[in-house]
Amino acid sequence: MKNILITLITLSFLNCKSDSEKTISKQSKDTTIFYKNQYDKGWMKDSIASVTFDLASDQYVKGNFEKAKKLYQKANKIEPNNNIILNALGDISADLKNLNECVMYFEKSLKIDSTNTSTYMNFGTAYNKLLKFDKSIEVLKKGLNFEDIQERKGYFYYNLANSYYKKEDYKVSSEFSNKALKIVKEPAVREDIIELQNILLKLSN
Numbered sequence: 001m002k003n004i005l006i007t008l009i010t011l012s013f014l015n016c017k018s019d020s021e022k023t024i025s026k027q028s029k030d031t032t033i034f035y036k037n038q039y040d041k042g043w044m045k046d047s048i049a050s051v052t053f054d055l056a057s058d059q060y061v062k063g064n065f066e067k068a069k070k071l072y073q074k075a076n077k078i079e080p081n082n083n084i085i086l087n088a089l090g091d092i093s094a095d096l097k098n099l100n101e102c103v104m105y106f107e108k109s110l111k112i113d114s115t116n117t118s119t120y121m122n123f124g125t126a127y128n129k130l131l132k133f134d135k136s137i138e139v140l141k142k143g144l145n146f147e148d149i150q151e152r153k154g155y156f157y158y159n160l161a162n163s164y165y166k167k168e169d170y171k172v173s174s175e176f177s178n179k180a181l182k183i184v185k186e187p188a189v190r191e192d193i194i195e196l197q198n199i200l201l202k203l204s205n
Helices: 047-061 065-078 083-095 099-112 117-129 133-144 150-166 170-183 187-204
Strands: 006-009 022-025 031-035
Touching (some): 047 083, 065 083, 099 117, 117 133, 117 150, 133 150, 150 187, 170 187
Parallel strands (some): 006 031
Antiparallel strands (some): 022 031
């Protein structure tokens, strides 16, 4: 089974953004949802940092992770301590299998805002990519306690289902994937949930 995980990069208010601004990537085999123009939305204070971030995200979508990381690092130098940039750096460090850098960026992000649910989502996903399944579950469950938006709760449930699947706890994985499917509306994510459920169904037969 491929790593079908969800990463929410630049997502702070999921239900307020138009689909025309949304990019969904599966280049890393995961479902990563991007929104562009952080400066226009007030998520970044520096327009150059925002443009650089978007260029990095374009490289990520193409699967050019090393190029993307360099651009994210450039954006981070221009506008340090921005949670969106730190999340992107933590996520791509996981894609590049650099555990220490990954943890460093996410822990720095949580020091800035310890209730940011996107950070918990992305950090838990990153731990899963790095095969740290117990840590993934721990972080995702903590973030779920802060999440109020139903769609995003579904994303947490789905990523938890993935972590339990990797731990070969198929019963709990199935419970979380069922909860996710009931509330997730995003078609690309529903497709991944159904794929996981089909695999779990085969394992139960």
